Amino acid sequence: MCGIIGYVGTEQAQPRLVAGLQKLEYRGYDSAGIGLVDDQLSVFKQAGLIGDLEFPAETPQTCGIGHTRWSTHGKPTAANAHPHTDCANRVAVVHNGIIANYDDLRAELSDHEFRSETDTEVVAHLLEAELERTEDLRAAVTAVIERLEGSYALGVVAAGYDGIVAARHKSPLVVGYGEDGNFIASDVTPLLAHTRSVSYLEDGDVAHVTRDGVEVHNGGKPVDRAVHTIDWDADAAEKGGYEHYMLKEIHEQPTALRQAISGRLDPVEGHAELDDLSLSAGFLDDVDEVQFVACGTSYHACLYGKQLLETLADVRATVEFASEYAIGSGRDHERTLVVGVSQSGETADTLRALRVASQSGIRTLAVTNTVGSTMARECDDTVYIRAGPEIGVAATKTFASQVVILALFALHVAAARNELDSTVGRQLVENLHALPGAVQGVLDRDDAVAEVATAYASGEAFFFIGRRMGNPVALEGALKLKEISYDHAEGFPAGELKHGPLALVTEATPVLALLTNGTRPEETRNNVKEVQSRGAPVIAITNDGNRGSHEVGFEVPDLGLVEPLVANVYLQLFAYHVARDKGRSIDRPRNLAKSVTVE
Numbered sequence: 001m002c003g004i005i006g007y008v009g010t011e012q013a014q015p016r017l018v019a020g021l022q023k024l025e026y027r028g029y030d031s032a033g034i035g036l037v038d039d040q041l042s043v044f045k046q047a048g049l050i051g052d053l054e055f056p057a058e059t060p061q062t063c064g065i066g067h068t069r070w071s072t073h074g075k076p077t078a079a080n081a082h083p084h085t086d087c088a089n090r091v092a093v094v095h096n097g098i099i100a101n102y103d104d105l106r107a108e109l110s111d112h113e114f115r116s117e118t119d120t121e122v123v124a125h126l127l128e129a130e131l132e133r134t135e136d137l138r139a140a141v142t143a144v145i146e147r148l149e150g151s152y153a154l155g156v157v158a159a160g161y162d163g164i165v166a167a168r169h170k171s172p173l174v175v176g177y178g179e180d181g182n183f184i185a186s187d188v189t190p191l192l193a194h195t196r197s198v199s200y201l202e203d204g205d206v207a208h209v210t211r212d213g214v215e216v217h218n219g220g221k222p223v224d225r226a227v228h229t230i231d232w233d234a235d236a237a238e239k240g241g242y243e244h245y246m247l248k249e250i251h252e253q254p255t256a257l258r259q260a261i262s263g264r265l266d267p268v269e270g271h272a273e274l275d276d277l278s279l280s281a282g283f284l285d286d287v288d289e290v291q292f293v294a295c296g297t298s299y300h301a302c303l304y305g306k307q308l309l310e311t312l313a314d315v316r317a318t319v320e321f322a323s324e325y326a327i328g329s330g331r332d333h334e335r336t337l338v339v340g341v342s343q344s345g346e347t348a349d350t351l352r353a354l355r356v357a358s359q360s361g362i363r364t365l366a367v368t369n370t371v372g373s374t375m376a377r378e379c380d381d382t383v384y385i386r387a388g389p390e391i392g393v394a395a396t397k398t399f400a401s402q403v404v405i406l407a408l409f410a411l412h413v414a415a416a417r418n419e420l421d422s423t424v425g426r427q428l429v430e431n432l433h434a435l436p437g438a439v440q441g442v443l444d445r446d447d448a449v450a451e452v453a454t455a456y457a458s459g460e461a462f463f464f465i466g467r468r469m470g471n472p473v474a475l476e477g478a479l480k481l482k483e484i485s486y487d488h489a490e491g492f493p494a495g496e497l498k499h500g501p502l503a504l505v506t507e508a509t510p511v512l513a514l515l516t517n518g519t520r521p522e523e524t525r526n527n528v529k530e531v532q533s534r535g536a537p538v539i540a541i542t543n544d545g546n547r548g549s550h551e552v553g554f555e556v557p558d559l560g561l562v563e564p565l566v567a568n569v570y571l572q573l574f575a576y577h578v579a580r581d582k583g584r585s586i587d588r589p590r591n592l593a594k595s596v597t598v599e
């Protein structure tokens with residue numbers, strides 16, 4: 001995730017851009033930059049902090065764009081920081097999102113000089129080519145975005161051109177109307193010091209922002225976007241127009257998943273390319289056991305990862321609560337790998353477990369979202385999930401990203417051990433590529449999920465059941481509901497119903513059942529019949545081939561081993577809407593903290 005700010009008006013742009021970027025720091029970043037424009041373009045950028053950017057004594061320009069970058073394509077370096085420019089240093093571009101077809105576009109621009117590893121730079125060079133045909137920057141941007149696949153929020157300036165051109169597709173972008181000029185931004189947070197009047201650009205919009213006003217076109221035709229008055233407090237303003245951080249982060253999952261897999265999959269060979277890892281193929285081939293240690297949602301992600309690792313790589317895997325971790329007897333420390341999973345990289349129990357392993361001579365691997373975290377610094381290796389900052393206490397997008405990274409890790413280990421069936425590998429890679437779109441399909445059914453949640457919100461308790469890869473999703477679904485609604489919710493393997501929990505099933509206890517591929521749906525359907533015979537309503541999540549008799553059904557597409565991960569999004573939305581109907585403090589649930597830094 002990244003932050004965008006742009007200003008054009010009657011005042012100096014540089015101090016407004018710097019202040020705006022500082023307001024966007026909560027989103028997380030590893031580099032920052034600013035582009036200022038009049039008759040010439042001047043760019044100032046570097047890896048590191050916004051406050052460390054250096055500017056000349058005089059910066060009189062009244063138009064510019066700024067950006068904070070969370071690395072996806074390429075390392076956090078000055079060259080990879082935004083803004084990105086063309087060969088002639090005439091055009092500057094800032095971008096949030098992923099240009100999915102940038103490899104193909106870059107190949108077409110072989111006569112251009114590229115200075116970075118990013119997908120964004122291709123936009124600057126495409127604009128350079130278009131501006132040879134037209135002097136209208138808005139027309140050039142309109143032509144270029146027709147060639148882009150993926151998601152983007154773009155801010156573009158060019159030397160000698162009046163104002164900023166902004167474009168949006170599947171990545172938020174806001175226009176602000178100020179007294180001394182106008183703005184663009186990735187959310188309203190950096191705008192509140194200057195204006196409370198904003199418009200939200202829609203997919204396909206191209207906006208020309210000048211000091212005198214804003215013109216928006218979509219599909220080549222002028223459109224009007226409503227002007228909204230922002231009356232939120234500063235915290236709410238960081239939610240990007242969503243009512244809660246949690247809902248925002250649920251809806252960010254397609255982007256987070258694209259970032260997680262970007263540049264890491266080989267669809268031809270069916271392999272994962274984890275260049276972050278220094279683990280040798282020899283070590284992975286010899287390893288006897290992979291031990292996962294984690295807490296909470298990350299623990300559930302590890303349970304899913306264990307299933308994938310054992311299925312694909314034929315290696316023994318165990319999952320332990322980090323707070324309970326101890327090195328048991330009978331382990332060969334030189335042939336054991338401990339994988340710690342934590343969104344923040346600062347979870348105290350997980351850090352303790354990793355340190356115990358490391359002190360015993362066991363190699364450690366961190367899977368985390370946070371560059372520079374303690375886990376990343378202390379472990380032998382680190383793989384970043386690239387989900388972007390997650391502010392809501394109840395983890396959502398990071399669960400999905402963690403599972404995807406563990407799927408890539410399973411592919412990587414399987415290839416190193418020569419255990420990977422090429423057909424299975426290619427199918428999983430194909431399904432991982434399709435995953436963001438499948439998740440978007442669930443998000444498009446948000447209203448339907450809300451209706452179901454309202455209908456069943458008065459339940460006395462909620463039970464979530466699934467087998468194999470459905471079990472960790474059932475556990476995670478129950479955790480989400482209890483975290484934010486304060487309702488009693490339990491998740492467990494479907495087969496365990498008859499070993500105690502069935503005594504609690506009544507007409508007032510909805511049962512949410514996972515019946516997708518990867519969950520042994522045929523067996524779980526028998527458990528569904530057991531609870532239905534006791535009068536319990538059943539909300540089932542199925543794929544096209546696993547329909548059954550139940551009160552409510554939601555479907556997921558055929559994605560094999562990652563189908564339960566798509567199903568999980570339904571459970572997140574269900575939990576959110578139950579809690580919202582009950583008026584709970586969704587982003588700040590009682591007694592809970594985002595990052596648990598005490599044991």
